[in-house]
Amino acid sequence: MKRLLLLIGAAVVLLAAVILVRTLGYDSRQVAAQPVTDLTLDAVAAAQRLAGALRFKTISYQDSTQLDAAEFRRFQEYLTRTFPKTHANLGRETVGRFSLLYRWTGSDPTLPPIVLMAHQDVVPVEPGTESKWTYPPFDGRIADGYVWGRGAMDDKGSLVAHLEAIEMLLSQGATPRRTVYLALGHDEEVGGRGGAAAIAALLDWRGVRPAFVLDEGGAIATGLVPGVAAPVALVGIAEKGYLTLELAVRVDGGHSSMPPRQTAVGILSAAIDELEEHPVPGGIRGPTAQMFDHLGPELPFGMRLFFANRWLFGGLLASRFGASPAGNAMLRTTTAPTIIEAGVKENVLPSTARATVNFRLLQGDSIAGIVAYVRRIIDDPRVTVTIPETFRTEPSPVSPADAEEFRLLTRTIRQVAPEAIVVPWLVVGGTDSRYFASLTPNVYRFGATPLGPGDTERAHGRDERMSVEGYGQNVRFYVQLLQNAAVNDGKK
Numbered sequence: 001m002k003r004l005l006l007l008i009g010a011a012v013v014l015l016a017a018v019i020l021v022r023t024l025g026y027d028s029r030q031v032a033a034q035p036v037t038d039l040t041l042d043a044v045a046a047a048q049r050l051a052g053a054l055r056f057k058t059i060s061y062q063d064s065t066q067l068d069a070a071e072f073r074r075f076q077e078y079l080t081r082t083f084p085k086t087h088a089n090l091g092r093e094t095v096g097r098f099s100l101l102y103r104w105t106g107s108d109p110t111l112p113p114i115v116l117m118a119h120q121d122v123v124p125v126e127p128g129t130e131s132k133w134t135y136p137p138f139d140g141r142i143a144d145g146y147v148w149g150r151g152a153m154d155d156k157g158s159l160v161a162h163l164e165a166i167e168m169l170l171s172q173g174a175t176p177r178r179t180v181y182l183a184l185g186h187d188e189e190v191g192g193r194g195g196a197a198a199i200a201a202l203l204d205w206r207g208v209r210p211a212f213v214l215d216e217g218g219a220i221a222t223g224l225v226p227g228v229a230a231p232v233a234l235v236g237i238a239e240k241g242y243l244t245l246e247l248a249v250r251v252d253g254g255h256s257s258m259p260p261r262q263t264a265v266g267i268l269s270a271a272i273d274e275l276e277e278h279p280v281p282g283g284i285r286g287p288t289a290q291m292f293d294h295l296g297p298e299l300p301f302g303m304r305l306f307f308a309n310r311w312l313f314g315g316l317l318a319s320r321f322g323a324s325p326a327g328n329a330m331l332r333t334t335t336a337p338t339i340i341e342a343g344v345k346e347n348v349l350p351s352t353a354r355a356t357v358n359f360r361l362l363q364g365d366s367i368a369g370i371v372a373y374v375r376r377i378i379d380d381p382r383v384t385v386t387i388p389e390t391f392r393t394e395p396s397p398v399s400p401a402d403a404e405e406f407r408l409l410t411r412t413i414r415q416v417a418p419e420a421i422v423v424p425w426l427v428v429g430g431t432d433s434r435y436f437a438s439l440t441p442n443v444y445r446f447g448a449t450p451l452g453p454g455d456t457e458r459a460h461g462r463d464e465r466m467s468v469e470g471y472g473q474n475v476r477f478y479v480q481l482l483q484n485a486a487v488n489d490g491k492k
């Protein structure tokens with residue numbers, strides 16, 4: 001008995017020692033950087049130029065014939081007018097229908113170029129909600145320290161900031177050693193196949209192999225990570241895949257006075273219920289594991305201990321982190337039934353019932369794997385599972401968080417926002433940058449705009465806005481990035 005107690009005691013001491021050693025050895029991965037202070041920017045004037053860009057209804061539609069071509073043309077004329085030096089010094093060509101490819105040619109052709117991406121198009125304002133906006137969505141109003149309007153965050157806040165940064169550098173007489181491309185799509189919100197995909201194909205055909213690509217996706221988040229007071233710069237190193245499946249049930253119809261035990265509606269409902277009851281297995285892996293390892297060392301000791309010992313506390317951390325929909329989306333392939341259709345009349349048994357289920361695929365999962373999983377979980381021959389001819393894509397490759405290009409991004413972020421903890425991150429939505437994965441392993445998704453609680457919903461929802469100060473920070477970030485990566489060719 002005594003020996004058993006001693007053994008248990010020794011095991012506990014050993015366990016505590018392992019936990020402690022791992023916690024103390026959990027070193028910071030933050031890159032040291034000298035804050036930049038000599039960058040003066042008239043943030044209000046810059047914000048006014050952004051506000052001007054929000055007054056164009058550059059809306060993209062699933063049905064591309066609905067697109068307002070004149071509005072896109074006027075928007076592009078506005079850019080030409082507003083950033084004259086940029087348009088005098090950079091090459092610009094139209095790709096696809098309205099996508100733009102700018103080229104700022106560097107003096108050293110041996111250096112691989114960089115590509116900054118953004119998109120011109122915005123999502124529509126949901127009909128009937130216009131009056132609920134604090135300021136009309138296409139007025140481009142500046143009030144209360146914010147620029148208000150559709151596109152302020154997604155994604156004119158990046159697009160106009162790129163041009164602002166280049167215009168500023170040109171005013172200072174800067175010339176790049178490394179070539180800089182701006183790839184500005186026109187249909188990102190409907191999949192990007194006419195815009196970014198065409199630009200990527202064109203660059204590929206020309207043999208362009210960028211050092212890195214930077215698109216929208218991440219931001220500098222405050223108050224979004226529980227227990228972390230400091231702002232966290234989320235740099236997307238990967239994005240999830242996208243798949244829509246159709247479930248269909250076909251049975252004999254009939255009179256509702258003599259129904260079978262299960263109608264088409266019941267069969268389909270049971271199938272959907274099974275899918276919701278059995279989420280695709282996940283966990284802390286891939287980009288999310290990397291995020292934990294960059295964030296963990298910066299946390300207070302108590303929390304650091306849990307992060308440093310995921311071999312022991314991984315399950316606990318995952319269940320805590322996965323409790324919110326946003327956290328859950330970073331841990332697994334998500335399942336979202338979005339459309340259900342059946343029946344025409346209250347006293348007629350429907351002969352068909354159909355449902356649409358949308359999946360966002362985590363790295364490690366695949367379209368074929370999810371289809372097989374869905375069939376296995378539903379396990380009912382009366383339910384057919386098909387892949388409709390709509391947009392779908394496998395999860396993106398994971399760009400390295402230890403590459404020199406990632407370190408350059410990190411250093412730039414900390415030069416502009418010295419208090420920020422920089423972490424690799426998984427983008428749970430999709431971006432145009434997915435089309436560039438075959439051109440370079442280094443595809444990153446980040447903008448230096450602040451993101452607080454409630455802001456994520458604004459991007460495609462109501463009261464989209466960008467703080468004047470935050471926009472200024474974003475412009476300074478691009479200026480500094482262009483300095484570091486292109487003007488100074490990526491060397492310190």
Ligand SMILES: [Zn+2]
Nearest residue numbers: 154155188216
């Ligand atoms: Zn966007």
